[in-house]
Amino acid sequence: MSSLTEKDRPVAQLLLNTGTCPRCVFRFCCVGSQESYRRPHKDLLRELHDFLENSKDKEDILCCSEAADPPSKRIRLENTEGTEDLNQNGALQHALVVNDENAAPENLTLTVCNVCLGVLQEFCEADFVKKHAAWLLVKQEMGKQGLSLTKDDIVQLKEAYKWIIHPLFSEELGVPADGKSLFDVSVVFAHPETDEDCHFLAMAHPDCFKPAKKKQSVFTRMAVIKALEKIKEEDFRKHFPCPPNAPKNFCTVVEIQCTNSAIFVAGRYNKYSRNLPQTPWIIDGKRKLESSVEELISEHLMAEFKADSFNFSSSGREDVDVRTLGKGRPFTIELVNPHRVQFTAEEMKGLQQKINSSSDKIQVRDLQLVTREAIGHMKKGEQEKTKTYSALLWTDKSIQKEDIAFLDDVKELKLDQKTPLRVLHRRPLAVRTRVIHTMTSEYIDEHHFRLNLKTQAGTYIKEFVHGDFGRTKPNIGSLLNTTADILELDVESVDVDWPPALDN
Numbered sequence: 001m002s003s004l005t006e007k008d009r010p011v012a013q014l015l016l017n018t019g020t021c022p023r024c025v026f027r028f029c030c031v032g033s034q035e036s037y038r039r040p041h042k043d044l045l046r047e048l049h050d051f052l053e054n055s056k057d058k059e060d061i062l063c064c065s066e067a068a069d070p071p072s073k074r075i076r077l078e079n080t081e082g083t084e085d086l087n088q089n090g091a092l093q094h095a096l097v098v099n100d101e102n103a104a105p106e107n108l109t110l111t112v113c114n115v116c117l118g119v120l121q122e123f124c125e126a127d128f129v130k131k132h133a134a135w136l137l138v139k140q141e142m143g144k145q146g147l148s149l150t151k152d153d154i155v156q157l158k159e160a161y162k163w164i165i166h167p168l169f170s171e172e173l174g175v176p177a178d179g180k181s182l183f184d185v186s187v188v189f190a191h192p193e194t195d196e197d198c199h200f201l202a203m204a205h206p207d208c209f210k211p212a213k214k215k216q217s218v219f220t221r222m223a224v225i226k227a228l229e230k231i232k233e234e235d236f237r238k239h240f241p242c243p244p245n246a247p248k249n250f251c252t253v254v255e256i257q258c259t260n261s262a263i264f265v266a267g268r269y270n271k272y273s274r275n276l277p278q279t280p281w282i283i284d285g286k287r288k289l290e291s292s293v294e295e296l297i298s299e300h301l302m303a304e305f306k307a308d309s310f311n312f313s314s315s316g317r318e319d320v321d322v323r324t325l326g327k328g329r330p331f332t333i334e335l336v337n338p339h340r341v342q343f344t345a346e347e348m349k350g351l352q353q354k355i356n357s358s359s360d361k362i363q364v365r366d367l368q369l370v371t372r373e374a375i376g377h378m379k380k381g382e383q384e385k386t387k388t389y390s391a392l393l394w395t396d397k398s399i400q401k402e403d404i405a406f407l408d409d410v411k412e413l414k415l416d417q418k419t420p421l422r423v424l425h426r427r428p429l430a431v432r433t434r435v436i437h438t439m440t441s442e443y444i445d446e447h448h449f450r451l452n453l454k455t456q457a458g459t460y461i462k463e464f465v466h467g468d469f470g471r472t473k474p475n476i477g478s479l480l481n482t483t484a485d486i487l488e489l490d491v492e493s494v495d496v497d498w499p500p501a502l503d504n
Helices: 006-017 022-028 034-038 041-053 128-144 157-173 199-204 221-230 233-239 293-305 345-358 401-409 461-466 476-480
Strands: 084-086 092-094 183-190 252-260 263-271 309-314 323-336 362-370 386-395 411-418 431-445 448-456 484-494
Touching: 006 022, 006 041, 022 034, 022 041, 022 157, 034 157, 199 221, 199 233, 263 293, 293 309, 293 323, 293 345, 293 362, 323 362, 345 362, 386 461, 401 431, 401 476, 411 461, 448 461, 461 476, 461 484, 476 484
Parallel strands: 323 484
Antiparallel strands: 084 092, 183 252, 263 323, 263 362, 309 323, 386 448, 386 484, 411 431, 431 448
């Protein structure tokens, strides 16, 4: 079998014996040739059988003794009357009939794959817990052979599915299907038989399964993957069979969705109001302020791109009473399923002008289309970034210009900041070390001065001024030996060289 080599024999035999389909055998043997997956399933099964039958050391081929049923009884099936029946969902269900070891390849059929649940047989959905169990099995066998294998080496089921289905779509529709189109066809599958399989993960790692407002179930793909990465192999084996049992039924297709891929728009925004939150301010279901930066920008993008929904993110955030000046704060908006996807640079410039003319509270600049990969630059090195601020301060004690002059000479001042009381309800309690790189002071009168700061991103400026009841040390109050407070705060710059500046 050209796709497999001699070193693959033990793993291939082990997987096939436990009820794994040929294409999943390819995945776990790290076969990267797309053509290998596209051949008919029966041909692959026949050739895999021939490949294993021609092994020079058949007696040394390992079979897994942990399978629920004797593995060899699950692979070779007779074409006896009543062997194939339709289940209630209309999916083909193969009865398990024992045959002798010399069965002809033409008589070989396979039960529902215990790894992909039929995705790579009947194009159905995979269960991530079962894939993990098969992974442990392969990892164990590879160790016996003195070989190394990581999860990243294995061909992902989704990729194998696309390799097979793309040319089928292309042939049927008479259009190219290279996987690079902005038009997506998503297939949603269900497999009730294995719905409960990942519940033991929630008992082992409940921190991975937290309810979310927009999610109907806590068992999301990312939550399951996170739990699988944290659970110990011995704990997994206690709660889940390895190899996984062969399911009785195939997955069923419950929905086919046709959408455009998300479009990403990036830019920078200035906020000139001290009464405007970055995102909608809603407490206990009640809106506190009528609008937000997010809404003032996104409402125009949603209308022009005709998208179903959006996701807003930015390089940090400012408080409701803080202005963002200078070149502004970088942001991105993901537009989900846009019905218009083509925009010229001139049209984007016109859209920017439309946003800016709609409100005096915000302005945007450098508005442009970016790729999903490009937005990673905004978050890269989050804690290494610097930001500059301008703050108007008040002191209880009367001060003179010489009393604050020493602040200009302070460099690389390290702070220990406990999570501020004002955000403790939404952030974990921790002590974070932050750095004030430079400070310059501007004397105003006996009780007021302006302080300009360049700081490490993530520094709580208000708490650095008043101390937050001693939770930030040192602070301006302790440095001046007085009670200090902050009256106004402005973000002067967010030092991120992204998105690229435009001539607009």
